[in-house]
Amino acid sequence: MSLASQMVRQVRARDPRAIARAVTGVEDNEPWSDELLSLVGPVDDDSLVVGVTGPPGVGKSTLVSRLVSCWREQKKRVGVVAVDPSSPFSGGAVLGDRVRMMEHALDPDVVIRSMSSRGRLGGLAAAAAGAARIMAVAGCRRILLETVGVGQSEMDVTRLADVTMLVLAPGMGDAVQALKAGLVEAADLLVINKADYDGAHVLARQMESAAVFPRPLVMTVATTGQGVEHLLQTIDRVAESIARSGDRGKRRQQAWATETMARLLDLLQPRLQQMLDSEAGTFSSEPRVAARELLSRFFGGDQK
Amino acid sequence: MSLASQMVRQVRARDPRAIARAVTGVEDNEPWSDELLSLVGPVDDDSLVVGVTGPPGVGKSTLVSRLVSCWREQKKRVGVVAVDPSSPFSGGAVLGDRVRMMEHALDPDVVIRSMSSRGRLGGLAAAAAGAARIMAVAGCRRILLETVGVGQSEMDVTRLADVTMLVLAPGMGDAVQALKAGLVEAADLLVINKADYDGAHVLARQMESAAVFPRPLVMTVATTGQGVEHLLQTIDRVAESIARSGDRGKRRQQAWATETMARLLDLLQPRLQQMLDSEAGTFSSEPRVAARELLSRFFGGDQK
Numbered sequence: 001m002s003l004a005s006q007m008v009r010q011v012r013a014r015d016p017r018a019i020a021r022a023v024t025g026v027e028d029n030e031p032w033s034d035e036l037l038s039l040v041g042p043v044d045d046d047s048l049v050v051g052v053t054g055p056p057g058v059g060k061s062t063l064v065s066r067l068v069s070c071w072r073e074q075k076k077r078v079g080v081v082a083v084d085p086s087s088p089f090s091g092g093a094v095l096g097d098r099v100r101m102m103e104h105a106l107d108p109d110v111v112i113r114s115m116s117s118r119g120r121l122g123g124l125a126a127a128a129a130g131a132a133r134i135m136a137v138a139g140c141r142r143i144l145l146e147t148v149g150v151g152q153s154e155m156d157v158t159r160l161a162d163v164t165m166l167v168l169a170p171g172m173g174d175a176v177q178a179l180k181a182g183l184v185e186a187a188d189l190l191v192i193n194k195a196d197y198d199g200a201h202v203l204a205r206q207m208e209s210a211a212v213f214p215r216p217l218v219m220t221v222a223t224t225g226q227g228v229e230h231l232l233q234t235i236d237r238v239a240e241s242i243a244r245s246g247d248r249g250k251r252r253q254q255a256w257a258t259e260t261m262a263r264l265l266d267l268l269q270p271r272l273q274q275m276l277d278s279e280a281g282t283f284s285s286e287p288r289v290a291a292r293e294l295l296s297r298f299f300g301g302d303q304k
Numbered sequence: 305m306s307l308a309s310q311m312v313r314q315v316r317a318r319d320p321r322a323i324a325r326a327v328t329g330v331e332d333n334e335p336w337s338d339e340l341l342s343l344v345g346p347v348d349d350d351s352l353v354v355g356v357t358g359p360p361g362v363g364k365s366t367l368v369s370r371l372v373s374c375w376r377e378q379k380k381r382v383g384v385v386a387v388d389p390s391s392p393f394s395g396g397a398v399l400g401d402r403v404r405m406m407e408h409a410l411d412p413d414v415v416i417r418s419m420s421s422r423g424r425l426g427g428l429a430a431a432a433a434g435a436a437r438i439m440a441v442a443g444c445r446r447i448l449l450e451t452v453g454v455g456q457s458e459m460d461v462t463r464l465a466d467v468t469m470l471v472l473a474p475g476m477g478d479a480v481q482a483l484k485a486g487l488v489e490a491a492d493l494l495v496i497n498k499a500d501y502d503g504a505h506v507l508a509r510q511m512e513s514a515a516v517f518p519r520p521l522v523m524t525v526a527t528t529g530q531g532v533e534h535l536l537q538t539i540d541r542v543a544e545s546i547a548r549s550g551d552r553g554k555r556r557q558q559a560w561a562t563e564t565m566a567r568l569l570d571l572l573q574p575r576l577q578q579m580l581d582s583e584a585g586t587f588s589s590e591p592r593v594a595a596r597e598l599l600s601r602f603f604g605g606d607q608k
Contacts, residue, residue: 263595
């Protein structure tokens with residue numbers, strides 16, 4: 001039996017160390033990781049991948065921790081992939097987030113993994129997708145992909161989810177930016193956290209009136225747990241309606257394409273870099289022209 | 305005379321509207337932008353591109369604004385490319401940064417441009433590189449590339465600079481992270497801003513003892529201007545030593561490669577995406593296998 005198939009067997013048996021090792025191997029692109037993921041296969045229909053996005057400081061991690069608690073009350077196994085801001089600097093928030101998730105650290109039915117996007121092109125989305133698939137095979141029925149809405153690769157992560165929620169909070173002046181960036185349109189449901197703060201209802205009305213298609217909007221206070229049960233029901237309701245409409249298949253297809261593209265970029269970049277470094281002298285001194293020249297060599301000369 | 309050559313003439317004549325239009329055109333990849341940049345050429349030896357990186361909250365923008373003032377006292381024209389955190393959300397800090405730079409907004413000899421990396425793969429570095437080249441042709445002798453150390457594309461921006469400084473501040477617990485991330489090694493000089501805060505000297509000692517090769521370290525208080533003159537001299541001194549050692553040529557070569565690769569990724573991604581979308585059914589259901597299949601079709605079938 002190959003190492004990969006042995007590991008998949010251990011992952012299916014929910015061995016925490018095997019799960020951690022499998023995810024790490026995928027993140028590090030270990031030689032056995034392709035075979036492992038082939039054996040793992042796509043996320044099955046019993047598991048739901050829930051994307052959580054929103055700016056720093058709105059309380060996403062506290063909310064995620066609350067959602068985990070609620071799902072655990074329902075006896076569901078839960079996976080969390082927390083994508084750190086890609087900064088090489090931790091900042092204060094990340095540590096705080098980790099502390100907030102600590103309450104679940106000893107629960108064997110909660111699988112938590114944090115990832116950073118630093119230094120990778122597509123790698124983050126590829127690794128997050130792989131981690132979600134491993135967690136599904138390890139019996140997690142709800143898998144949360146939490147990401148600060150920072151950077152292309154983090155945004156890709158939301159394209160891996162079956163359902164995506166956008167979390168905002170009053171008094172951060174982000175509503176307009178979120179709308180401009182098309183994030184409200186991209187989200188399946190909106191959450192106004194810190195609903196006990198001034199301006200929460202104004203923000204809710206802004207969001208509701210601005211979205212072209214109305215979206216479910218839930219008000220929460222993650223620190224007290226207020227509204228979290230309602231959020232949970234809303235997630236399930238939205239997920240069911242997506243599944244019924246046939247959109248779930250489309251989203252899984254999109255997740256496949258996102259993971260494939262992410263992996264492709266990871267494979268491609270070192271090759272391009274090598275060609276650029278080793279044959280630098282043969283390219284135009286104008287980078288824009290050189291880029292087209294390099295592209296032609298790749299594509300076989302018939303590109304413009 | 306083509307539109308591009310007309311615009312370059314106006315840029316050389318330092319027409320602020322032409323400069324702004326040229327940079328916007330490069331950012332948006334207007335059809336004329338390749339020709340424009342070919343005419344603009346690389347940054348010449350009279351201009352110095354200075355990268356400023358460091359975590360949020362250390363006072364980079366205030367420091368940049370002070371440096372601009374000092375260079376203006378020396379009658380140098382100055383360009384600033386400020387790379388916003390790539391979040392689709394503004395956050396409070398960005399607005400504050402803009403306000404801090406406002407003091408130079410009416411100075412015709414200061415060219416300021418802010419850019420966001422959202423939604424682009426290589427585009428940010430390509431756009432920042434193009435902007436720096438346009439600013440050089442527009443007579444800017446110092447061009448600052450300011451970036452929060454967030455994300456791959458922002459990190460690329462520092463690879464466009466002749467000299468890079470890493471700005472840290474006491475009490476943020478970032479020293480260890482900065483070291484781990486290799487940022488101290490990547491920087492040519494270290495700046496401890498907020499030097500009047502507790503812990504500034506401890507941080508300075510940590511940085512000095514941790515770097516494998518010693519680097520100039522300057523203590524500043526950007527809010528009062530303390531140490532900024534010394535920083536300015538240090539930048540010039542380091543730049544001269546880089547130029548004397550022949551490293552400047554290497555760095556310009558690296559900037560060329562970074563801009564070329566960034567541009568290439570921008571050209572490549574839509575093509576890959578199109579192939580993936582239109583022929584999705586012909587690829588493996590396993591993304592990692594599909595990525596290799598897609599790569600083979602690109603490379604002409606002889607890839608593993």
